[in-house]
Amino acid sequence: QFTETMKSIARRGDLKAYVEQTPSIYHMLQRAAAKYVTGEDRTAGLEAGLRLINKGYAVSLEYIGENATDVQSCEAAALEMKQLIKNLTDRGMAARVSFDLSHIGLSVDDALAFKHLATLADQTQQTEIELFISMEESAKTEAILAIYERAAAIYPNIGITLQAQLHLTAQYMNDLQADPRRLRLVKGAYQEPKHLAISRSDALNERYLHLLEQSIDKGHRVSIATHDERIVDEVINRGWALKPGVEFEMLYGIRPDLSSKLRKAGYPVRIYLTYGHEWYLYLCHRIAEYPPNLYQAVIDIASD
Numbered sequence: 001q002f003t004e005t006m007k008s009i010a011r012r013g014d015l016k017a018y019v020e021q022t023p024s025i026y027h028m029l030q031r032a033a034a035k036y037v038t039g040e041d042r043t044a045g046l047e048a049g050l051r052l053i054n055k056g057y058a059v060s061l062e063y064i065g066e067n068a069t070d071v072q073s074c075e076a077a078a079l080e081m082k083q084l085i086k087n088l089t090d091r092g093m094a095a096r097v098s099f100d101l102s103h104i105g106l107s108v109d110d111a112l113a114f115k116h117l118a119t120l121a122d123q124t125q126q127t128e129i130e131l132f133i134s135m136e137e138s139a140k141t142e143a144i145l146a147i148y149e150r151a152a153a154i155y156p157n158i159g160i161t162l163q164a165q166l167h168l169t170a171q172y173m174n175d176l177q178a179d180p181r182r183l184r185l186v187k188g189a190y191q192e193p194k195h196l197a198i199s200r201s202d203a204l205n206e207r208y209l210h211l212l213e214q215s216i217d218k219g220h221r222v223s224i225a226t227h228d229e230r231i232v233d234e235v236i237n238r239g240w241a242l243k244p245g246v247e248f249e250m251l252y253g254i255r256p257d258l259s260s261k262l263r264k265a266g267y268p269v270r271i272y273l274t275y276g277h278e279w280y281l282y283l284c285h286r287i288a289e290y291p292p293n294l295y296q297a298v299i300d301i302a303s304d
């Protein structure tokens with residue numbers, strides 16, 4: 001219930017407008033968000049990315065946003081991502097660019113999302129940049145997978161995120177053609193009904209590990225995107241962490257102690273960085289998925 005409350009707070013335009021018009025609250029929340037978001041503009045994301053690359057991490061970058069419902073906003077988001085790709089290319093940064101398809105067109109129509117995805121993919125051919133599609137709520141899963149399949153058949157550098165919590169994910173994975181794919185496996189951030197998904201539990205962790213094993217056996221490149229130390233330990237114990245194409249991927253600001261420990265132990269680790277004006281949305285999502293972050297946010301605000 002808390003998760004749903006935070007997600008509805010994230011969506012409430014009136015609350016967001018109130019925050020934006022009240023400088024004291026705006027600055028306090030912005031300070032709390034700074035733990036998870038590199039900054040409002042691209043330069044902040046690029047600089048943080050470079051710092052992490054120099055420390056031995058790989059990075060993903062996301063320009064925060066989702067559910068853009070008019071063509072102009074989708075075009076603006078795609079343009080920002082084009083600029084990001086250009087800056088990464090100019091700086092020789094072999095990063096991964098991550099995004100929600102609903103940020104670049106899916107909430108308008110599938111054709112617009114595909115068009116923008118193809119434009120970005122064209123731009124990244126001949127570079128070492130990967131494009132990675134995030135997975136959104138279950139109402140969008142099939143549309144996202146269809147766009148991914150169509151694009152991945154043309155552009156080999158596009159990856160897809162799959163959610164272990166969905167009952168259908170095992171089938172989605174079987175449906176992927178035999179050739180190696182770029183996958184990111186997450187537990188899933190969305191509250192879904194029981195007939196579609198399993199909630200946080202040992203059974204979900206077992207399912208996560210099973211899907212992971214299948215992906216590794218099929219030769220996919222897999223990002224193990226979790227902060228769950230029980231899964232991380234299991235992956236290491238089973239000898240999967242050093243398999244070719246396997247890496248850990250964690251969100252910027254979350255369990256930096258764990259990512260640092262893994263990197264120092266010699267395992268490949270990618271950090272997922274975000275930037276953009278929609279930091280308020282992102283902060284609400286991080287609190288929604290892990291309520292203790294609310295207390296951390298209060299501590300960060302109080303120490304201002």
Ligand code: FDA
Nearest residue numbers: 134135161186187188189225226227228249250251272290
């Ligand atoms: P889980 O929620 O099961 O918690 C296990 C433990 O991990 C906790 O006890 C705590 O120790 C630690 N932990 C987890 N979250 C924490 C937090 N926020 N702060 C501090 N500690 C925390 N989801 C989605 O639906 N679509 C997507 O495209 C993506 N993309 C994505 C990319 C990357 C790189 C990551 C790491 C995650 C995502 N997610 C996502 C989010 C994902 O589905 C999931 O909601 C979060 O990773 C939290 O689940 P965990 O498996 O990390 O741990």
